[in-house]
Amino acid sequence: MPVDLLDEAQRALETTLPERGDDYRLGYHLSPPAGWMNDPNGLVYFRGEYHVFYQHHPYSPQWGPMYWGHARSADLVHWEHLPIALAPGDAYDRDGCFSGSAVVEGDTLYLIYTGHRWLGEPGNDEHGMHQVQCLASSTDGITFTKHGVVIEAAPHPDIMHFRDPKVWQCGDHWRMALGARQGDDPQLLLYRSQDLRQWECLGRALEGRRQPDGYMWECPDLFELEGRDVLLFSPQGLEPDGYERWNLFQNSYLLGRLGENACFVAETELREIDHGHDFYAAQTLLAPDGRRLLWAWMDMWQSPMPSQAHHWCGALSLPRELSRDGDRLRMRPARELTALRQSRQALAIGTLEAQSRRLEVRGALLELELELELTGSTAERFGLALRCSDDERERTLLYFDAMARRLVLDRQHSGAGVSGVRSVPIAPGQARIALRIFLDRSSIEVFVDDGAYTLSSRIYPRPDSQGVSAFAVNGRGVFGEGTAWSLADLKL
Ligand code: FRU
Numbered sequence: 001m002p003v004d005l006l007d008e009a010q011r012a013l014e015t016t017l018p019e020r021g022d023d024y025r026l027g028y029h030l031s032p033p034a035g036w037m038n039d040p041n042g043l044v045y046f047r048g049e050y051h052v053f054y055q056h057h058p059y060s061p062q063w064g065p066m067y068w069g070h071a072r073s074a075d076l077v078h079w080e081h082l083p084i085a086l087a088p089g090d091a092y093d094r095d096g097c098f099s100g101s102a103v104v105e106g107d108t109l110y111l112i113y114t115g116h117r118w119l120g121e122p123g124n125d126e127h128g129m130h131q132v133q134c135l136a137s138s139t140d141g142i143t144f145t146k147h148g149v150v151i152e153a154a155p156h157p158d159i160m161h162f163r164d165p166k167v168w169q170c171g172d173h174w175r176m177a178l179g180a181r182q183g184d185d186p187q188l189l190l191y192r193s194q195d196l197r198q199w200e201c202l203g204r205a206l207e208g209r210r211q212p213d214g215y216m217w218e219c220p221d222l223f224e225l226e227g228r229d230v231l232l233f234s235p236q237g238l239e240p241d242g243y244e245r246w247n248l249f250q251n252s253y254l255l256g257r258l259g260e261n262a263c264f265v266a267e268t269e270l271r272e273i274d275h276g277h278d279f280y281a282a283q284t285l286l287a288p289d290g291r292r293l294l295w296a297w298m299d300m301w302q303s304p305m306p307s308q309a310h311h312w313c314g315a316l317s318l319p320r321e322l323s324r325d326g327d328r329l330r331m332r333p334a335r336e337l338t339a340l341r342q343s344r345q346a347l348a349i350g351t352l353e354a355q356s357r358r359l360e361v362r363g364a365l366l367e368l369e370l371e372l373e374l375t376g377s378t379a380e381r382f383g384l385a386l387r388c389s390d391d392e393r394e395r396t397l398l399y400f401d402a403m404a405r406r407l408v409l410d411r412q413h414s415g416a417g418v419s420g421v422r423s424v425p426i427a428p429g430q431a432r433i434a435l436r437i438f439l440d441r442s443s444i445e446v447f448v449d450d451g452a453y454t455l456s457s458r459i460y461p462r463p464d465s466q467g468v469s470a471f472a473v474n475g476r477g478v479f480g481e482g483t484a485w486s487l488a489d490l491k492l
Pocket of ligand 1 (some may be wrong): 038098099114280281
């Protein structure tokens, strides 16, 4: 590892820190100390602590040659930023240490990542790229030694996009899933190894066609969950379909079976894992207690990122516990997150008749738990206005739309840059909607009906837009009992 490159990058971060503006800075979500963040990488539990790495550009709040940022936590709530773990600069990863994963063998923590080189001018896809899979290791979990390339060539000369290795243990050997693109078609490749160094290609676990499957499947993760195999991945190039797939790219999943022949047979249709504006490149880890925990990049390529003007950008979602409910995945906030709760306030809204009411609760960092009672409600729309300015010109709306029978997250007035509406269906006959909402300075995560659906979006209200109102439009809205907590500002 060229130590001077890591030192230089670390110094660049420290020089930027005093200039960083914190108006949008998240209080309890992981974001880079300064500079740019995208995908979560190398999620792993090592020697009693959770380690999270991430795609990082320490020199500017724009994407650039990728480094691996690094943080760790003993409790999933308090995080310590560690020195940058990987820097690009060797011949094989000259232009970036792209996404990948981590495993532990004995006393050693291994990182497996994609080494990226542009063939022409940097950043220009047209001239092509060369991507290889690389290995690095550490015994202290802080400093890493690079071991170079472990997979030099894709299994077909027409594969140029070949990246994001996810490695896991399978009996007495290791397996790796990789996202790839052959011509204009996406595929999932599977490899096996005894020692993490020599890898044998088992073939294509799944193949798609440009229409309707997109052109590339980024950041695959493949794991068993309660008796079914889950393929979690981030397809590029899908078209919007009804209310679905309105983000530039969508983080999606299939449930099915990974057979002995290393083929993945899908048994469900493709579903988005989160229905907000900002959720991508999710990855999981298996916690020591058997829980499957998931983090995603809580942003989207090409979305407005106003915190760039403040010398940082990018954040990870809250850690979530994944479970399966028939053919669907469910995501709940990691149970440890209740430790964030500070002062508690009852939310006794009751019934609103075609009116709006400002609530007593205020804050930029809040958790709200509340039920919308559909039985007995006649309003066309009813719900909450969050992060409201005093004049309510700034507001983020979360409401039940009775005509569409959907729960809607509307960020058309959510502050700098962002816009758009996302929603999830509410089943006919459903009597109430249970909401658990996490607000941070520039994010909202909504867990609907105990995580049956989630909506995660970035919002950029002014720091003093902290009000909460309840409203009902044209009719009666019945609100069940609820609770609000202010949440700890950990200044992560
Ligand atoms: C996904 C992704 C990965 C790649 C990384 C580069 O967001 O495009 O496929 O490894 O970001 O930063």
